[in-house]
Amino acid sequence: MRDLISTEWLANHLSDPDICILDCSWHMPATKRNARAEFEVKHIEDAQFFDLDAISDTESKLPHMMPSAEKFGREVGRLGVGNNKRIICYDSVGLFSAARAWWMLKAFGIVNVAVLDGGLKKWLAEERETKSDAKILNQAGSFWARLDPSKVVSMNELGQTKAQIIDARSPTRFRGEEPEPRAGVKPGHIPGAKNVHYASLLHNNGTLRHPNDLAAIFKKAKVSLDKPIVTSCGSGVTAAIVTLALTELGATDLKLYDGSWAEWGASGKEIATGG
Numbered sequence: 001m002r003d004l005i006s007t008e009w010l011a012n013h014l015s016d017p018d019i020c021i022l023d024c025s026w027h028m029p030a031t032k033r034n035a036r037a038e039f040e041v042k043h044i045e046d047a048q049f050f051d052l053d054a055i056s057d058t059e060s061k062l063p064h065m066m067p068s069a070e071k072f073g074r075e076v077g078r079l080g081v082g083n084n085k086r087i088i089c090y091d092s093v094g095l096f097s098a099a100r101a102w103w104m105l106k107a108f109g110i111v112n113v114a115v116l117d118g119g120l121k122k123w124l125a126e127e128r129e130t131k132s133d134a135k136i137l138n139q140a141g142s143f144w145a146r147l148d149p150s151k152v153v154s155m156n157e158l159g160q161t162k163a164q165i166i167d168a169r170s171p172t173r174f175r176g177e178e179p180e181p182r183a184g185v186k187p188g189h190i191p192g193a194k195n196v197h198y199a200s201l202l203h204n205n206g207t208l209r210h211p212n213d214l215a216a217i218f219k220k221a222k223v224s225l226d227k228p229i230v231t232s233c234g235s236g237v238t239a240a241i242v243t244l245a246l247t248e249l250g251a252t253d254l255k256l257y258d259g260s261w262a263e264w265g266a267s268g269k270e271i272a273t274g275g
Contacts, residue, residue, distance in 0.1 A: 073145030094206010163228035176273035
């Protein structure tokens with residue numbers, strides 16, 4: 001299964017017995033939106049809610065960090081996720097937090113997982129059916145999770161890497177021209193990082209841009225697709241959108257800095273500003 005699937009494809013496969021659909025919606029606190037409450041009102045048929053904050057290391061001071069393999073396997077198993085399933089991740093914005101869930105599932109060993117291009121936003125625009133009653137699972141999925149260390153990088157490892165670092169935050173945040181939304185986090189970026197704003201990779205309807213357009217964006221940012229790449233952002237969510245776009249272009253040596261700027265910007269490590 002491809003890493004990005006269309007609404008048409010999903011509509012034609014909704015009744016497939018091996019399909020597991022996850023609503024992975026998550027919103028920045030400033031939006032005052034409740035993703036779970038919105039899910040309970042409107043979601044794609046048979047979808048389960050993937051709680052990005054709950055399925056994380058809740059003991060960490062950093063937002064939604066990767067949980068232990070044991071916890072991840074247990075929690076997503078309750079959603080019906082299993083190694084014999086085809087997992088579809090979507091969110092209500094179009095393409096935002098679903099990419100984070102996709103990356104997490106990949107990192108913990110799920111092979112057949114994809115993001116719904118355009119998400120619920122496109123699904124609704126096409127006047128496709130939604131439900132308000134959550135599906136009650138008769139049996140939880142069976143999933144033994146094991147973290148692939150090649151998918152993630154820590155702050156200490158990042159300080160020693162020669163990989164290209166791509167920061168998915170907005171240009172003004174990257175340059176340090178606006179305050180960070182989290183207390184105690186200084187503005188700026190990791191020295192040597194390149195800025196590719198995640199929003200530049202998307203159409204207004206929340207779908208990923210054509211591969212030719214994506215390639216041009218990364219080329220302009222002087223990113224080499226055949227060399228190691230680490231993606232980063234504010235808290236590890238939109239970095240996964242960049243990872244997804246790079247995957248669509250055939251890049252394979254990809255890691256995500258889970259702590260992202262929420263960690264680096266509060267660590268006392270060297271910070272760069274400007275372009």
